[in-house]
Amino acid sequence: MSEPPSAYLKVTIARAGFDRWLAAKPPVAQQWDDWRTIGMRWRSDGGTTLPEMRDETLAGILDEASKDLARFATNARALLCFFANLGCDEGLHIAAYDTTDSHFLAGTLTWSENLGEIIACLTLMRGVADYLAPGERGTAVIHNYIWGGDGRDATAAALDIGAAGKSRLLPPDAWPGVVAGFQPVVDAMLDHRLPETYPIRLEPALQRHRIGGTAPTAN
Numbered sequence: 214m215s216e217p218p219s220a221y222l223k224v225t226i227a228r229a230g231f232d233r234w235l236a237a238k239p240p241v242a243q244q245w246d247d248w249r250t251i252g253m254r255w256r257s258d259g260g261t262t263l264p265e266m267r268d269e270t271l272a273g274i275l276d277e278a279s280k281d282l283a284r285f286a287t288n289a290r291a292l293l294c295f296f297a298n299l300g301c302d303e304g305l306h307i308a309a310y311d312t313t314d315s316h317f318l319a320g321t322l323t324w325s326e327n328l329g330e331i332i333a334c335l336t337l338m339r340g341v342a343d344y345l346a347p348g349e350r351g352t353a354v355i356h357n358y359i360w361g362g363d364g365r366d367a368t369a370a371a372l373d374i375g376a377a378g379k380s381r382l383l384p385p386d387a388w389p390g391v392v393a394g395f396q397p398v399v400d401a402m403l404d405h406r407l408p409e410t411y412p413i414r415l416e417p418a419l420q421r422h423r424i425g426g427t428a429p430t431a432n
Contacts, residue, residue: 219395288340342375346376352373352394355370
């Protein structure tokens with residue numbers, strides 16, 4: 214990789230569950246064992262893919278990701294850092310809850326090309342599954358929308374998120390559908406506007422939750 218990919222999450226979740234998720238502590242990456250499904254080639258182990266990576270190298274990266282998330286007392290503070298106060302143009306990121314349709318959208322056009330930080334982001338996203346009611350679902354993607362085009366090599370991961378704590382990293386043949394699903398959001402953000410499917414009723418979720426100020430880097 215030479216340019217940071219984008220990171221997006223969209224999840225249907227009732228407000229009560231959403232508030233519980235915001236108030237909870239972020240999970241640890243070691244909670245899941247399917248990380249080798251992540252695509253692309255990484256600098257770790259001399260430029261390897263996840264299936265080829267040594268166990269001890271991957272274990273160290275998961276530990277790095279968990280320590281990164283452990284800096285934050287709550288998911289809300291991590292979300293604020295990851296998706297709301299990145300120190301860049303506001304048009305490059307979004308974190309908002311739609312009270313009419315009860316879904317949350319978070320994303321940034323430029324996240325990170327560091328594998329540990331990407332796994333930390335995916336771990337944070339996966340944690341929402343513990344707060345979904347039956348029938349509520351979400352999707353997430355790490356994809357290089359700006360520089361990578363629509364090729365499979367531009368996708369690092371796609372997530373399917375369900376209720377009762379269930380989430381899974383999708384296989385490569387499912388990536389294009391998830392990538393395409395977020396394309397309208399990306400196009401709107403590149404034009405520095407809200408996506409058309411998110412009208413004025415879209416509220417800044419983290420501000421609504423009274424978490425303001427600059428992005429925290431610790432508890």
